Amino acid sequence: MILASVELIGVFRWLYGLLVELGLEEPWLSVVIYGLLSVTIFGVLCLIALFLVWWERKIAGHMQQRFGPMRNGWHGWYQTVMDALKLLQKEDIRVDTRDRAVFFWAPVICFVAAFLAYIVIPFGDGLIVADLNIGILYVIAITTFTVISLLMAGWGSNNKYALLGGMRSAAQVVSYEVPMVASILTVIVFSGSLSMVDISNSQQGNFIFNWFIFRPPFGIIAFLTYITAATAEANRTPFDIPEAEQELVAGYNIEYSGMKFAMFFLAEFVNMFTVSAIATTLFLGGWHGPLLPSWLWFIIKTLAIVLLLMIFRWTFPRLRVDQLMEFAWKFLVPLTFANLILAGWMKYAGWYW
């Protein structure tokens, strides 16, 4: 009985009841309910990704004292929808010398991996697909899948720039995985659980001051290192060397066009939302907050972090590939491990409030 362990929200609980009344047997019942859930999550995330693309363009525009998209609707609000439609219609240009299978599967894996993480992310009180007891571990495992797809894209394109981009992304993501996990572990030390719901719940109450970010100095250090590593994970400036436009033209996705490119592009924004959502869950108290409904709190917090990432992107220059590695291994890794060990020691000694 899988469903028993899953919290279902309003409409799905009603649907579940309806299907049981109709006499649907157990394996099919789960398939139908989970199918509907996936479709819902997928649709919401596509909308969020499209919104983020539009928002990023607006932010960039206003930051540069331009308007950004203005033509389609109020302040161009459905501009990205039109862009997506355009990319759907476009001819899929393929290089003759590509590695067929690798070239084809790279965007698919990237796209799917980007969405899979949302199974365990709680959007609000009870708004979660599956509350796995190893939730955060699952997220770390799934998000790392992206790097495989980037490497595949780099190799499959049979292009030197793409290959360089793929190699860079592999090196980068693997390096930044370490400080990221170490800073996440700090939070796990605080909360004592791997489940996303439990982590959120342990930050409940006391207005907002029970959030893990307000546990100086370990919480704040872990948060900053996590944000840094997460920027690198999401391949955004100042760590966007895999697709460094001015060096590698477009990096791994140089040979992709049309829908395949759109998949990479949307996956990038979904990834950005993922890392922000995890940061919200781990450090900013998840859906908990006074007054407003839980899902609204979650969205507000996540978008605030996304905004931070956008300001990073449009302000900073890009680091060089060796400096990036140096920064990860010589600065972030020692810092996060020291932070983790000290936090663990404090917790063990019971000096924490």
Next chain:
Amino acid sequence: MKRVLNGFKNLIKGMTITSKHLGRHAVTVQYPEERDKIPERSRGIVVLLSDKETGELNCTACMLCMRSCPTAAIRIEAPRGEDKKRHLKSFVVDHTICCFCGLCEQACNFSAIKMANKYEFSTLDKNDLIWDMHKLQEMGRDVPYESKKKKAAEKDETREAGKPKTASGDGEKTEKKEDQPEVKSDNQENSPGEVK
């Protein structure tokens, strides 16, 4: 440690500068709906000017603009009539090779040709940019200009009134007139368009 903190401080400083710009109003304009004011002197398309009263072209077919054009974008046909004067038959400006240098405007002594401050003349067909006399005249109808002829006339009046005048301008003018036939022969040998 100090380096890290200092670096962190400067990163924040950079972010505040860009964030401050977030709230400011855009400096660009939404083109087809709003437009920037184009200065009077802006050099856009080439137009032919007409006399304000009679509505006829100011051009006297002196060929100075054609000769001054570095890219040979102006082609004038003006055979001499029975009265030994040139009569303008066709005046074609090829905007596809025009380099918008404004030399034709500077060369013209009769305020007949001008680079107006209009700039929207994109078409789907390249040949639409080769404009003949009528089109050029039509485009030039509403272009304001100061008649050089009138200016010269005013100058003459003041001179007649007995105002002292520097000789240089006068001398230049006569010199120019004398030189014209010589230049013409020189130009016909290898006109600017025919690069060998």
Next chain:
Amino acid sequence: MSKLKTQEFMVNMGPHHPSTHGVCRLMLTLDGEKVVKIVPVIGYLHRAIEKICENRTYAQCIPLLDRFEYVTSMSCEYVFADAVEKLAAIEVPERAQYLRVIMLELNRIASHLIFFGTTVMDIGALTPFLYGLRERELIMDLFEMTCGQRLTYNYITIGGVSHDIPPEFIPKCREAVKIIREKLKDYEGLFNENPIWLARTKNIGVLSAETAVAYGVSGPILRASGIKYDIRKNEPYGIYDRFDFNIPTYTHGDAYDRYMVRLDEIRESLKIITQALDGLPEGDIRKKVNPFTFKPPAGEIYNRIENSRGEMGVYLVSDGTTKPTRLKLRGGSYNHLQVLPHVAVGGLVADLVAIFATFDIIMPEVDR
């Protein structure tokens, strides 16, 4: 198990690469990310300006020379007009001299603002590019107001300048000077001490003074290497000896110094403009020269000025007719592209981009 081995591979950077500023093609031999060999391939923008000018009258040469180095067209016009005036011993009116200096310095600032924008964009920061262009827009407006064009001005003619400034020019110019001086603080706040920027530019692409001199490097790049050489001071042309300004010089010759030299030069240029606006006399703007019959006496001359990209020179041979017999243009970028392999080999691809950006090479000046 077969033995694994590594292999160097070749990449064509350009002619359509985003960071080669035009159509420069660099044939790179890479060992992983490390640059082993650079062979610049030039000629994609060759338009034979020098040859075409031999078939044009002196007045007609000027619009063509605008295209020689289109970011600072005023300099191209000035260097040619000045050469012809020296050859023909034409006295340029005082007001025209001042206007020329104002325009040259405004154009130098515009060029350095472009440099600022493109350099930071090549190193990855996208927003300041727009800031640089925003301030450049003020200068472009001034040019358009005066001579009618924003890029290829045809303003400095033989014997003076083609148009007098409109009455609203001087207040607007002072305003622009004030704004640019204000905004320079923003630029400095964004980058001068930004740790990422420092990491990307400090000690990158060090060009020693000896190498710079050996390759004939000039302009801001030479001054960043520690040699205080500016034709405006060392061999004053026009009326530059009347103005009080400094020559910013740095010592390391790395990418950061090349960037700082240019930012400082914007300040110095603003100083010159303020002085020129204060001292602007009334009077004629042009000594009348008939564009059709103007014939300088037979002879030859080499005239050079300090452009924003180094020494810009023109070698002119006249045989006494209305057209130049031979015209040879010299642009700083040609030498800078030659010294590029010397500086960038051994670094990473990202360093090459930073070095190329801070050299501020513009391709029409190389290919002509």
